[in-house]
Amino acid sequence: MGWIGLRDGNDGWFKADPRLTETGADRVLHRGSLVVETRISAETRPQTLLAFRRTWPMPGLFTIQALPQGGIVLVDAQGDDICHGTLPLKNDGRLDILRLTYSWDSAEGWARLTLERPETDQVETVALNATLPLPVDDLNAIFAHGCNFEVDEEVTFLALSDKIEPVGPLPALTAQVPIMTDRGERPAGEIRRGDIVVTDDGQRVPVLQVVKRTVPARGSFRPIRLRAPYFKLTQDIVVSPQQRLVMHGSEVEYMFGREAVLVPARHLVNDRSAFQAKGPDLVSYHHLLLPGHEAVLAAGCALESLYIGRMRRKPEAIAASILADFDRNRLPEHAKPVWPVLKPFEAVTLATSRAA
Structure with a gap:
């Protein structure tokens, strides 16, 4: 399908494959990409770029934070399982735009977190130590209803794809140019x-x-x-x-x-x-x-x-x-x-x- 969720301020939508939301279905997204675009605050405070509590199949917590001493940290915990990774980030006081892409494939057993600075050609990626599928109900609450999650005021938008989205060079011309x-x-x-x-x-x-x-x-x-x-x-x-x-x-x-x-x-x-x-x-x-x-x-x-x-x-x-x-x-x-x-x-x- 491609992009199945988008949230921009108070507006959002979620259009997952109907099979994922059927009663008795697996109700988790085994493969996809979660994009968070933000500015990093010049203030010396941690920024919670995205956080939500997992509700299915057991309690857990998913967070992406920017730390004042430098670094983007992702933690995805569910029961005794923990997936985490850290990307270095120099906080030089500039309010550059950052685009973070978390991609995962739980069937293949891999995940990665990528940082891109759209104002430069900089791309940095770190492999995570494990991966967990994301619950569809939690994603629906975030993107369709705008509830049960936390984002920093500097976050521009959140987007969700059921595909592994590419990172790096971007095409830039609309079709009719x-x-x-x-x-x-x-x-x-x-x-x-x-x-x-x-x-x-x-x-x-x-x-x-x-x-x-x-x-x-x-x-x-x-x-x-x-x-x-x-x-x-x-x-x-x-x-x-x-x-x-x-x-x-x-x-x-x-x-x-x-x-x-x-x-x-x-x-x-x-x-x-x-x-x-x-x-x-x-x-x-x-x-x-x-x-x-x-x-x-x-x-x-x-x-x-x-x-x-x-x-x-x-x-x-x-x-x-x-x-x-x-x-x-x-x-x-x-x-x-x-x-x-x-x-x-x-x-x-x-x-x-x-x-x-």
């Missing part, structure tokens, strides 16, 4: 492996792979609409907040000493040239993997293609990502981004300068 190819513009969702795309500097390069992922349209996943004629666009396009635009111009050369830089779309939001889009609870993003991380033309705007760095050297990272089904020996190696990626304050400064 027009991409320039050797046969003219085509929607991103229709481009296939082997097609030829035209880069922002006029090259023609082959598409090595295409990727797609459906995610909750919340928090760092919430789509952004970029408006024409800003950013050299010939029409509005909708992209992920992580999609990076190639920006040129005299301000770029003066401020950063480079011909061009990459700026994430989230830093361009000003409710005029870019704003958060409205739509369904879920959004599907697509992307193109190119040999050298070339920039493509999307409705006239230069956008980076999918950046995977040197992941091909990391089998475990590949296996946990959207690239898991591809032969890693045939994947490209992106030594560094095609242009420097601006830090958040640099991107905001540039965006403000251009809007003035």
Whole structure:
């Protein structure tokens, strides 16, 4: 099925497979992914990012906490069984967004906790010492009814999938974004492996792979609409907040000493040239993997293609990502981004300068 639960503030829903909620059913989710997106408080206090008491088949407690001395701790206890894991986290006082993904497969006997910082390419994962299935009744109470659980005020949203969700590189183009190819513009969702795309500097390069992922349209996943004629666009396009635009111009050369830089779309939001889009609870993003991380033309705007760095050297990272089904020996190696990626304050400064 995919995503079966979403809670955003006071709103939420839960749509599990009906077989899980039938009388006499197992009533546990043996496999899935639980996503918590939050900001880490600058205060020196523990944060309970999520906590709930297990009620079936025996009492227990599930908690994810951020500790002030650094670290994300997950504990899942049921009777005499305890599953736990700790991820290091440096609390430097910055209010960066963190996305935590707890994935488990009790039939296979494994679980992992992954920390991602959407504002960077940082991904850290720890394997847990054991795994326990999660009770459907408890999950229903959290997502459908908003009761019997605790979350910190900094938590943006909770999401639940009955699949093992990938972590790492994310696609960032909605299906209708027009991409320039050797046969003219085509929607991103229709481009296939082997097609030829035209880069922002006029090259023609082959598409090595295409990727797609459906995610909750919340928090760092919430789509952004970029408006024409800003950013050299010939029409509005909708992209992920992580999609990076190639920006040129005299301000770029003066401020950063480079011909061009990459700026994430989230830093361009000003409710005029870019704003958060409205739509369904879920959004599907697509992307193109190119040999050298070339920039493509999307409705006239230069956008980076999918950046995977040197992941091909990391089998475990590949296996946990959207690239898991591809032969890693045939994947490209992106030594560094095609242009420097601006830090958040640099991107905001540039965006403000251009809007003035």
